[in-house]
Amino acid sequence: xxxxxxxxxxxxxxxxxxxxxxxxxxxxxxxxxxxxxxxxxxxxxxxxxxxxxxxxxxxxxxxxxxxxxxxxxxxxxxxxxxxxxxxxxxxxxxxxxxxxxxxx
Numbered sequence: 001x002x003x004x005x006x007x008x009x010x011x012x013x014x015x016x017x018x019x020x021x022x023x024x025x026x027x028x029x030x031x032x033x034x035x036x037x038x039x040x041x042x043x044x045x046x047x048x049x050x051x052x053x054x055x056x057x058x059x060x061x062x063x064x065x066x067x068x069x070x071x072x073x074x075x076x077x078x079x080x081x082x083x084x085x086x087x088x089x090x091x092x093x094x095x096x097x098x099x100x101x102x103x104x
Contacts, residue, residue, distance in 0.1 A: 002058075003056045003058065003059070004060065005047075005048075005056065005060055005063070006063045006064075007062065007063070009064075010078050015030060015065060019067055019081060019085070021069040021071070021072060021076075022076075022088075023074050024072045024074075026070060028067040028068060028081075029067065029069075029070055030065055030066075030067055031065065031067065031075075032063060032064075033063070034062070034063050035047075036060070036061050038059050039056065039057050039058060039059075039060065047060075065078065067081055
């Protein structure tokens with residue numbers, strides 16, 4: 001029997017809302033990635049087998065999500081996409097500085 005661990009790294013709202021590709025501007029598609037890893041294998045150091053106060057032992061199927069552009073094929077991990085969107089929002093906010101009246 002194989003255990004299963006689903007990792008989102010974001011809210012469910014973030015997974016469902018549309019995101020644009022930073023290369024070509026197309027709407028990204030949500031993709032699913034699966035990997036079966038044994039807790040004693042050398043590859044296990046790259047995965048978190050702890051869920052709450054439980055530690056999974058044996059074979060575990062890890063399911064993660066990422067976004068991919070259908071036109072240019074570029075892939076974005078969730079953390080990478082969050083950081084890119086925050087940086088874009090900062091640049092837009094910086095470009096739209098409020099102009100205050102000079103009273104003097």
